[in-house]
Amino acid sequence: MAMAMAVAVVRALKAGRSGISRFSTFSALSPPPPAEAPPNAEPDTNLFVSGLSKRTTSEGLREAFAKFGEVISAKVVTDRVSGYSKGFGFVRYATLEDAAKGIEGMDGKFLDGWVIFAEYARSRPTTPPPPPPPPSEGPSGHQT
DNA sequence: GCTGAGCGG
Secondary structure: OHHHHHHHHHHHHHHHHHOOOOOOOOOOOOOOOOOOOOOOOOOOOEEEEEOOOOOOOHHHHHHHHOOOOOEEEEEEEEOOOOOOEEEEEEEEEOOHHHHHHHHHHHOOEEEOOEEEEEEEOOOOOOOOOOOOOOOOOOOOOOOO
16 A cells, blocks of 8 residues: 555656646747656666765665666765765666566655655766867977 | 766666
8 A cells, every 4th residue: 555655756757747738728929838747768778866865875776776687887966065965876787688577666755754766877888088188299209 | 965867787
């Protein structure tokens, strides 16, 4: 019973997050609203986990998601100056199927007393290396 | 110690 209620809460939260109402006013001079806004993101090994508790750490995230797949990397985003958790983190799985299982297995579930949300992150494939500067001139000691 | 939507480095 309690679990069913939790699922309803989760659905309500996720529905409200979109902020899109089906009762849109259709007018000729109004911008045509999209038929539907799929919260689905493109599959990736990077997962964006939100709704985390302030006490949840990267280790808690890894252990929580490691039950559904091989977690390559897990990190909870914390503030630079306060050092406190921002309430969300990122989990990277070994494969896309593990990532999907992680979402299906942890999205809308309870972690540390809070309902967490797991979805595909927009993040970049890996640590962004600094772009190499363009070569100014040829070999030094000789230029025309 | 903590605010509770969002996307780190």
